[in-house]
Amino acid sequence: MAKHGGWAGKVLRVDLSTGKISTENTIEKYKDFIGGTGIGYKVIWDEVPSATKPFSPENKIIFGTGPLAGTGAPCNGKTAITTLWPTCWPKPLVASGHMGGHFAAELKYAGYDAIIIEGKSEHPVWLSIEDARVELNDARRLWGLGIRRTTYEINLQMGHEASVAAIGQAGENLVPMSVIINSVSHSAGGGAVMGSKNLKAIGVRGTGSVYISGKKEEWEKAIKFHLSLLGANNQHVVPSSPQPWAEYYSPGSRWISSKGRNWEASRPPIETGSCDPHNLNRIAYRSNNAVFFLGNDAWKYTVRGNGCTGCPIRCHTILRVPSVYSKYAIPEIGQNTCGGLNFGRAFFKTFPDGPKSQTSIEACMVGMHFADDLGIWNNYGLLQRDFQKLYYDGILKTKIDEKEYKSYSWDKFEKGDPGFLFELLPRIARKDGELATALGMGTGYMLERWGISEEDWKKDPALQYWKMGHPRHHSNEDSGQIGVIINTQYNRDAQCHSHTNFIRNGLPIEVQKRLASELWGSPDAVDATLAYTPMNIYKAKMAKWSLLRKELHDALALCNWMGPISASPLKERGYRGDDSIESLLYTLATGDKKSCQELDHVAERILLLHRAITIRDMGTKEMRTMHDTIPDWVFEDIKDKSPFSKGTNRMDKEDMRIAMDMYYEEMGWDKKTGAPTLETYRKFDLGDVAEKLKQKGLLP
Amino acid sequence: MIMNLNFSRRQFLKVSGLAIAGISALSSLGVTYGMAEVIIITEQAEGLVIGDPTKCVGCRRCELACTEFNDGKASSTISRIKINRNLQLGYLGLYTGKCDEGKWGIGLIIQDICKQCPHPVPCADACPNDAIVIKPPINARVVDSDKCTGCKMCQRSCPWDMISFDSDTNKATKCFLCDGKPKCVEACPAEALKYVRWRDLSRSVPTRISPTSVISQEKIQACMGCHK
Numbered sequence: 061m062a063k064h065g066g067w068a069g070k071v072l073r074v075d076l077s078t079g080k081i082s083t084e085n086t087i088e089k090y091k092d093f094i095g096g097t098g099i100g101y102k103v104i105w106d107e108v109p110s111a112t113k114p115f116s117p118e119n120k121i122i123f124g125t126g127p128l129a130g131t132g133a134p135c136n137g138k139t140a141i142t143t144l145w146p147t148c149w150p151k152p153l154v155a156s157g158h159m160g161g162h163f164a165a166e167l168k169y170a171g172y173d174a175i176i177i178e179g180k181s182e183h184p185v186w187l188s189i190e191d192a193r194v195e196l197n198d199a200r201r202l203w204g205l206g207i208r209r210t211t212y213e214i215n216l217q218m219g220h221e222a223s224v225a226a227i228g229q230a231g232e233n234l235v236p237m238s239v240i241i242n243s244v245s246h247s248a249g250g251g252a253v254m255g256s257k258n259l260k261a262i263g264v265r266g267t268g269s270v271y272i273s274g275k276k277e278e279w280e281k282a283i284k285f286h287l288s289l290l291g292a293n294n295q296h297v298v299p300s301s302p303q304p305w306a307e308y309y310s311p312g313s314r315w316i317s318s319k320g321r322n323w324e325a326s327r328p329p330i331e332t333g334s335c336d337p338h339n340l341n342r343i344a345y346r347s348n349n350a351v352f353f354l355g356n357d358a359w360k361y362t363v364r365g366n367g368c369t370g371c372p373i374r375c376h377t378i379l380r381v382p383s384v385y386s387k388y389a390i391p392e393i394g395q396n397t398c399g400g401l402n403f404g405r406a407f408f409k410t411f412p413d414g415p416k417s418q419t420s421i422e423a424c425m426v427g428m429h430f431a432d433d434l435g436i437w438n439n440y441g442l443l444q445r446d447f448q449k450l451y452y453d454g455i456l457k458t459k460i461d462e463k464e465y466k467s468y469s470w471d472k473f474e475k476g477d478p479g480f481l482f483e484l485l486p487r488i489a490r491k492d493g494e495l496a497t498a499l500g501m502g503t504g505y506m507l508e509r510w511g512i513s514e515e516d517w518k519k520d521p522a523l524q525y526w527k528m529g530h531p532r533h534h535s536n537e538d539s540g541q542i543g544v545i546i547n548t549q550y551n552r553d554a555q556c557h558s559h560t561n562f563i564r565n566g567l568p569i570e571v572q573k574r575l576a577s578e579l580w581g582s583p584d585a586v587d588a589t590l591a592y593t594p595m596n597i598y599k600a601k602m603a604k605w606s607l608l609r610k611e612l613h614d615a616l617a618l619c620n621w622m623g624p625i626s627a628s629p630l631k632e633r634g635y636r637g638d639d640s641i642e643s644l645l646y647t648l649a650t651g652d653k654k655s656c657q658e659l660d661h662v663a664e665r666i667l668l669l670h671r672a673i674t675i676r677d678m679g680t681k682e683m684r685t686m687h688d689t690i691p692d693w694v695f696e697d698i699k700d701k702s703p704f705s706k707g708t709n710r711m712d713k714e715d716m717r718i719a720m721d722m723y724y725e726e727m728g729w730d731k732k733t734g735a736p737t738l739e740t741y742r743k744f745d746l747g748d749v750a751e752k753l754k755q756k757g758l759l760p
Numbered sequence: 761m762i763m764n765l766n767f768s769r770r771q772f773l774k775v776s777g778l779a780i781a782g783i784s785a786l787s788s789l790g791v792t793y794g795m796a797e798v799i800i801i802t803e804q805a806e807g808l809v810i811g812d813p814t815k816c817v818g819c820r821r822c823e824l825a826c827t828e829f830n831d832g833k834a835s836s837t838i839s840r841i842k843i844n845r846n847l848q849l850g851y852l853g854l855y856t857g858k859c860d861e862g863k864w865g866i867g868l869i870i871q872d873i874c875k876q877c878p879h880p881v882p883c884a885d886a887c888p889n890d891a892i893v894i895k896p897p898i899n900a901r902v903v904d905s906d907k908c909t910g911c912k913m914c915q916r917s918c919p920w921d922m923i924s925f926d927s928d929t930n931k932a933t934k935c936f937l938c939d940g941k942p943k944c945v946e947a948c949p950a951e952a953l954k955y956v957r958w959r960d961l962s963r964s965v966p967t968r969i970s971p972t973s974v975i976s977q978e979k980i981q982a983c984m985g986c987h988k
């Protein structure tokens with residue numbers, strides 16, 4: 061077999077029950093699925109029978125990188141973690157999390173494209189991977205430690221260069237709302253699945269290389285071209301304020317660098333400056349997600365940006381907030397992005413000094429300190445929204461006994477005192493008490509435990525609850541029907557950013573429409589935000605494209621938070637991005653020539669397999685009614701504005717029915733059931749998958 | 761200024777502005793030296809890459825540019841600029857109990873870069889095969905891979921641990937300043953690297969290791985020639 065670049069070439073398989081460690085040939089076994097979620101879904105389909113429970117030894121957890129991980133392709137730090145998702149309600153189904161950081165690159169340099177973990181160890185172990193030397197080590201002395209201490213201990217043994225992905229106490233205690241974290245702040249769900257296998261951590265150190273098949277000069281050219289098209293975080297391509305070089309600006313953009321805006325906590329401070337897009341040596345200054353989410357005060361505390369291997373964007377921000385050391389005796393340094401930054405703050409309704417205040421930033425610091433050490437997941441913010449609703453609607457008081465109720469300082473909570481988090485978060489990780497246990501189960505199981513109807517949650521727009529225990533993730537608020545379609549497709553919150561990265565890129569709607577017609581065949585594929593028009597076929601095409609590119613990125617190990625490159629900040633290109641950048645990089649890195657259509661074909665195979673596993677494990681083909689559901693609040697408006705009127709995200713039920721029809725049609729799925737047809741499976745070489753489904757009566 | 765000094769009387773070759781090719785050219789011109797002819801670098805480099813740790817965002821794009829664009833493969837181990845080893849736990853790190861830098865510390869990431877040492881050049885002097893030579897016009901200290909036998913003596917000699925070893929080629933590799941157009945500097949998205957006129961950093965930067973290489977008798981003799 062011809063040697064490919066890009067891939068490391070081997071997949072590592074570790075059976076914790078027997079201690080057997082073996083390898084498989086990536087190309088022979090998984091090339092048709094590229095990597096990442098592709099390998100993950102393939103293993104779950106082939107090897108994990110339906111009705112398997114997430115915490116049973118028969119469940120597997122797959123750490124998948126892809127051919128671009130560890131290379132210089134911009135934004136390639138992701139490891140897709142695929143397993144049966146323990147917070148998926150009422151029945152755990154397959155899902156993936158996306159862990160950034162430095163784990164993926166190190167795994168590739170060690171010679172592996174993925175790790176399949178199976179079985180269950182008798183006692184706590186941790187896995188060390190040093191190139192070809194792979195060992196299971198006793199972790200009894202690490203059990204009970206937080207992620208930070210665990211990482212230190214493993215680095216002591218493996219050296220400074222090792223990347224360590226570990227679980228904290230939450231994962232150990234089988235709290236479904238738990239994560240795996242590497243490099244301080246890069247997390248993905250599945251912590252409790254690792255915990256259930258008695259696997260505390262994976263340390264990886266690789267001294268090898270990822271080979272580039274193409275000529276190095278061509279690779280260099282391709283990389284520079286890709287870099288030239290990058291915007292700020294989420295591929296926002298215009299600045300948030302007027303800049304000398306910029307034709308447009310948009311206050312909602314994450315491109316927030318400017319003259320006079322400094323990383324103040326750096327010694328000496330560093331000005332972010334105007335950041336002309338042609339200056340590729342200033343890409344790292346464009347974004348500051350701490351400021352974007354926490355407000356301008358965060359400049360004061362910004363040390364610098366941080367993030368994954370090979371990514372110039374730096375969506376994580378390192379903050380130094382000295383007051384938290386004196387007030388709470390926690391480290392004054394913290395770092396994360398988006399949900400992680402907001403973890404602590406989002407529990408509180410108010411703060412004594414206002415919503416984007418000093419206290420709110422302190423709450424963020426306390427939240428990060430606990431969440432990223434105990435390893436707690438926030439379910440894209442639903443944990444915090446649930447908590448507020450339970451408290452302020454008086455539900456909570458009726459569900460826990462008085463003694464437990466009194467053990468929490470509710471006055472602190474109401475006042476917005478970050479000290480409250482010291483009471484709550486460690487208890488979630490320990491399953492200490494009814495409240496903490498219920499919160500740690502995830503929304504669906506918590507509601508079930510407390511006898512609350514899911515419908516109540518679906519009705520409340522403030523919760524943004526979507527279905528199956530998870531919230532919306534860039535739904536109607538981000539591109540009308542397209543976002544809604546995308547949010548119906550997964551078994552957790554949809555992790556798709558292809559559509560929002562385009563819609564929120566900051567370009568005026570006329571320019572977006574021009575680009576949309578080039579990408580999806582008509583300007584009508586996109587609407588201005590809060591001014592939606594009825595469904596049309598081009599929106600269905602864009603929805604499909606968005607999902608395929610998400611799966612493609614997850615398989616290649618590109619970051620879907622930064623792609624696809626559907627627009628660029630370059631005026632001279634008419635703000636065009638490049639839809640074929642994935643194919644350019646994939647072809648040069650691997651030597652396997654594939655056009656963007658061919659790669660989309662693979663992505664569709666991966667998405668289809670996800671669908672097949674979901675159908676198999678739900679035991680029904682009635683996906684349209686039982687899986688692809690839309691919560692009521694999508695069809696409502698607080699001010700009762702009618703659908704398609706200006707200023708509302710409200711969708712129309714009949715129009716969404718048409719939208720789903722069009723989407724199924726685009727996908728080659730049966731409109732009535734929403735299940736893929738035999739022909740469609742065959743078209744993507746999944747005939748054997750279809751056969752198995754057919755035997756169970758799960759084909760339309 | 762380029763000085764060509766013939767120290768053959770002292771069984772000593774002082775390589776000044778000579779190119780690697782130049783050395784063999786000289787030999788082919790029939791210039792002969794004694795058995796113990798050795799290369800001692802006395803010329804200074806023209807340029808140097810320096811890093812500003814306050815600006816480094818730890819993206820490792822420099823490591824990737826160094827290896828992909830020069831070697832056609834991505835690897836932090838053979839990268840001639842070193843980020844990964846200081847990235848998580850800092851320069852002094854765990855073993856000293858001082859992991860207060862890096863991602864897990866205050867966030868400061870120190871870029872380790874070859875200092876293009878002035879004479880005496882530790883890595884070059886330690887090489888038993890005279891495989892570390894200067895390459896004009898920049899005079900970077902470079903590994904002549906034809907001569908390198910992969911003995912790793914240079915790795916043990918650099919006080920800053922800046923010699924990389926490529927296990928694919930079984931050769932040492934070190935920063936050659938990309939012949940005056942450093943790829944790492946060009947790749948840095950945070951302007952945290954600069955290519956500057958050479959100055960001596962070898963006395964201002966704390967060392968990482970205590971060199972344990974042995975310098976050959978011939979080279980010691982050659983040193984004695986000047987430093988009587």
Ligand code: SF4
Pocket residue numbers: 873874875876877881882883884901917918919920921922923934
């Ligand atoms: S490798 Fe080390 S000894 Fe050699 S020139 Fe560079 S810093 Fe000096």
Ligand code: SF4
Pocket residue numbers: 809825826827839840841934935936937938941942943944945
């Ligand atoms: S100057 Fe060139 S060889 Fe030296 S570290 Fe930078 S990229 Fe590598």
Ligand code: SF4
Pocket residue numbers: 811815816817818819820821822823843871947948949950951952953
């Ligand atoms: S490219 Fe620049 S910012 Fe990135 S690791 Fe290297 S020196 Fe640091």
